[in-house]
Amino acid sequence: MLLNGCPEMYYVLAIDQGTSGTKALIFDEQGSVCARGFELLQCTHLRPGFVEQDPNALYGSVLRAVQQCLQHFSGDAARIAGVAISSQRETVVLWHQDGTPVVPAISWQCQRSLGICKRLRENGMAPRIAARTGLLLDPYFSASKLIWLHENDAKARQAIDAGRAYFGTVDSWLLFRMTHGAAYLTDYTNASRTMLFNLETLEWDRELLADFGLQSLRLPELRPSSADFGVTDFDGILDRPVPIVSMIGDSHAAALGEGCLSPGVAKATMGTGSSIMMNVGNKPQAADHGLVSTLCFATKHRVDYALEGIVISAGSTPSFLKEKLRLVKDFAEAEQAFTDYDNGGVFLIPAFSGIGCPHWKYPGGAQIVGLNFSTSWQNVARAAYESIVYQIKDVIAVMEQAANVPLRELFLDGGLVQRPFLLQYLADTLNRPVSTLALSEISAAGAAALAALTLGSISSLDAYRETRVVARRVEPGSGIEAAARNHEQWLQWIERL
Numbered sequence: 192m193l194l195n196g197c198p199e200m201y202y203v204l205a206i207d208q209g210t211s212g213t214k215a216l217i218f219d220e221q222g223s224v225c226a227r228g229f230e231l232l233q234c235t236h237l238r239p240g241f242v243e244q245d246p247n248a249l250y251g252s253v254l255r256a257v258q259q260c261l262q263h264f265s266g267d268a269a270r271i272a273g274v275a276i277s278s279q280r281e282t283v284v285l286w287h288q289d290g291t292p293v294v295p296a297i298s299w300q301c302q303r304s305l306g307i308c309k310r311l312r313e314n315g316m317a318p319r320i321a322a323r324t325g326l327l328l329d330p331y332f333s334a335s336k337l338i339w340l341h342e343n344d345a346k347a348r349q350a351i352d353a354g355r356a357y358f359g360t361v362d363s364w365l366l367f368r369m370t371h372g373a374a375y376l377t378d379y380t381n382a383s384r385t386m387l388f389n390l391e392t393l394e395w396d397r398e399l400l401a402d403f404g405l406q407s408l409r410l411p412e413l414r415p416s417s418a419d420f421g422v423t424d425f426d427g428i429l430d431r432p433v434p435i436v437s438m439i440g441d442s443h444a445a446a447l448g449e450g451c452l453s454p455g456v457a458k459a460t461m462g463t464g465s466s467i468m469m470n471v472g473n474k475p476q477a478a479d480h481g482l483v484s485t486l487c488f489a490t491k492h493r494v495d496y497a498l499e500g501i502v503i504s505a506g507s508t509p510s511f512l513k514e515k516l517r518l519v520k521d522f523a524e525a526e527q528a529f530t531d532y533d534n535g536g537v538f539l540i541p542a543f544s545g546i547g548c549p550h551w552k553y554p555g556g557a558q559i560v561g562l563n564f565s566t567s568w569q570n571v572a573r574a575a576y577e578s579i580v581y582q583i584k585d586v587i588a589v590m591e592q593a594a595n596v597p598l599r600e601l602f603l604d605g606g607l608v609q610r611p612f613l614l615q616y617l618a619d620t621l622n623r624p625v626s627t628l629a630l631s632e633i634s635a636a637g638a639a640a641l642a643a644l645t646l647g648s649i650s651s652l653d654a655y656r657e658t659r660v661v662a663r664r665v666e667p668g669s670g671i672e673a674a675a676r677n678h679e680q681w682l683q684w685i686e687r688l
Contacts, residue, residue, distance in 0.1 A: 201272040203642045204260070204433070205635040206253055208278040208361055209441060210234065210298065210463050213249075215256035216632055217264050217271070218639040220648055222658050224632065225266055228259030235295070239556075240302035240544065243295040246284050249361060250368045257425050273436040273646050274423060275638035276362055277444040280384040283336045284364040285347055285356050290372060293350050296361070297336045300464075300503070302544050304335035305553065307342075311335070316402070323399060325383070325390045325475055325484030329551065331501060333360060334386035338403050354407045360385065362438050363411045366420060369435070374421030377411040379494070380443040383486040388413075390475045390484060393494070415489040416443070417641040437641035439488060441634045442466035446497065447488045448637030449602035449628065450656040456600050457590070459583050460634075461607035464547075465502035467586040470495055471594050480589035481549030488637075490644060490652070498594055500548035500586030502579070504541035504557075506607050509575045511543065511557075518568050525576070528569035529612050534677065535570035536561040538684050539578045546685065547582070549589040554688040561684075579607065580617045580674075581681045587621060601625050604633040614663070619670040620678055629660035 202225065207214040215228040230252040235243045261268060281299035286292050297303070308328045311317070317328045326332050337358065340347035350356035359367065363377045382388040382395070387403075387410070389396040394413065400406050414420065416439040422432035439447070442460055446468045449458040457469035470487050475496040478484045487497035509525055512518040519525040538560050540546065545553040559571060591598055601623060607613055608627045618625050630636050640655040649655055 201270050201648070202266060203273050203275055203639045204257070204271050205275040205639040205642070206256070206277065206365070207441065207632065207635040207638070208249065208253060208276070208365060210279050210300070213252040213256045214632060214635060215253070215260035216635045217260060217266070218636070220643075222636065222639070222655070224630065226260050226264035228256040228261075228263065230256040230259070234298055234300070240305070242298040242301040244282065244298055246286065246292040246296045246364055249296065250365060253365060254425055254428065257428055261428065268429065269431075271429070271433055273434050273642045275437040275635070275642035276365060276435065277439055277441045277634040277638040278361040278365065278381070280360055280381055280440040280442065281331055281333050282361050283333050283340070284359050284361060285340065285350065286364065286367070287350065287355060288357065288372070290368055293356055294340060294344055294347050297340070299331060300544050301336060302330045302553070304330040304339040307335045307338050320386060320399065321478045323389050323396050324386050325478050326386050327478065327481070327483055327551065331503070331547075332384060332386040334399075334403055337405055337408070341404060351405065351408050354409065357409045359411050362440070366435065366438065369423035369425065370421040374435070375411045376414055376420050376438070378414055378416040378418070378438045379489045380416055380440040380486045381438070382413055384440060390486070390496075415491055417490040417645045419645075436645035437638050439638050439641060442468055442499070443486065443488050444634040444637035445604050446470065446637070447640060447652065448633035449604060450659055451487065451497070451602070452495070452652055452656055454594075455596045455598060457587070457598055458602045458604065461505055461579065461603060461605035463505065463507045465505040465579065465583060465605070467500045467502070467583060467590065468497045469590050469594060469596070469598070470497050471596065472496065476594060480593045481551050482589060482593055488641070490641070498590055500590060502582040502586065503544050503547040505579045505582070506605070507543065508539065508541040508578055509572070512572060512575050519572055525572045526610060526612060528572040529576050532567070532569040532573050534574045534577055535566055536563070537566055537570045537574045538681055539571065539574040540684060540688065541578050542688070546688070548586050550585070550685055552685070552688045576610070576613055577616065577677065580613065580620050581678055583617060584620050584678060598623065603627050604631070614665045615668060616670065616674060618665045618667045620674040622667050622671055624664055624666045626664045627662050629662040
């Protein structure tokens with residue numbers, strides 16, 4: 192490959208900014224990882240349902256992760272040809288022209304706008320919003336959080352009404368800071384999560400903005416995921432500015448990284464929450480069955496759409512047992528409990544911030560049900576992990592029905608794929624094989640593939656897909672019948688919510 196006439200090796204620096212931390216990775220032309228950096232992040236839980244993050248801490252974590260990554264990089268930093276950004280999606284950031292935040296960032300996990308959603312639903316807005324944006328009326332998405340800020344926070348209201356408030360999801364905020372305000376942009380995938388973006392026209396929906404009272408809000412310019420997004424030197428960490436050549440939401444990046452390039456191929460990201468996304472082709476599907484319609488990814492030459500099901504609490508559930516209830520000392524202990532015990536009739540309903548797709552219920556908190564005097568902590572630990580699997584099963588079932596496309600392949604990514612027992616139980620519950628790729632940082636890899644496309648080092652995304660290496664394929668085993676019985680009981684408990 193010749194990059195700008197230069198035959199030497201070149202690299203892509205990929206940023207993967209998530210809820211609990213930020214990764215920085217350097218990929219070579221073959222898609223191999225040459226160096227890594229990681230910085231932890233915290234969320235602030237002000238009171239039940241209110242979740243925030245510090246916008247400056249988000250940006251600071253990027254700089255520190257990049258610094259660590261470069262310290263571990265043995266190659267020539269002068270050969271870094273492009274920057275790719277994958278980021279958490281629906282989180283709301285508002286800032287002034289000088290780059291100072293107006294208010295703390297409101298996390299995608301935050302439920303403070305439940306009342307806003309209820310009011311809009313009672314006013315008959317839900318069908319219109321779904322038809323235009325593909326999304327459900329839910330606090331998960333950005334618009335209801337913005338409405339809440341406009342109605343309840345004086346600083347936010349004044350800045351918005353005066354036309355001084357710059358709004359963006361995390362990608363736009365990071366880009367603005369990385370370019371010192373020179374680039375105020377977002378890509379179609381992140382925009383498609385705001386409830387302000389029209390899926391058909393690929394433009395901001397000005398009528399919805401007016402309906403929401405947000406017509407004076409500043410909005411970033413829209414571009415495909417693979418495009419020119421400006422340049423950065425990461426506040427002097429690099430010795431020269433490098434072009435930013437891709438931006439994409441993390442779940443969309445994972446779908447691309449897993450190779451979800453044709454209808455019926457799906458991925459499940461198993462992290463703090465879980466996003467199950469299935470490619471449905473070049474036309475959007477109507478939102479139905481508790482699913483949302485969204486962009487899968489976009490380049491200059493193609494736009495692929497997807498159906499997505501949202502699991503709000505996945506890895507956060509066993510973490511809660513360890514960190515808050517102190518039911519287990521470490522995750523190895525919890526994994527041993529899963530292997531040695533069944534659930535003993537216990538089910539954990541992880542409605543910490545509600546139950547997502549396809550149920551979308553908000554019963555006022557998580558529940559542990561089916562307890563009796565013979566229940567052990569091991570039964571509860573097993574139930575916590577089982578709840579992740581049942582939620583994914585529920586999404587896959589309605590996804591096949593809504594798209595009228597059978598699931599062809601399910602690829603898994605995220606931290607929880609390191610739990611072999613969980614993959615086996617998922618294969619048993621789905622009664623389908625599940626696969627993981629050799630590369631674990633799949634969101635970063637998807638963003639880097641888009642960057643490679645922009646830079647011209649690959650001719651198409653299909654060419655990238657051919658380079659993927661499947662690390663593990665797990666077939667359904669002897670636990671199919673037991674998993675089916677347990678899932679049926681799970682559904683009965685969900686119906687009682």
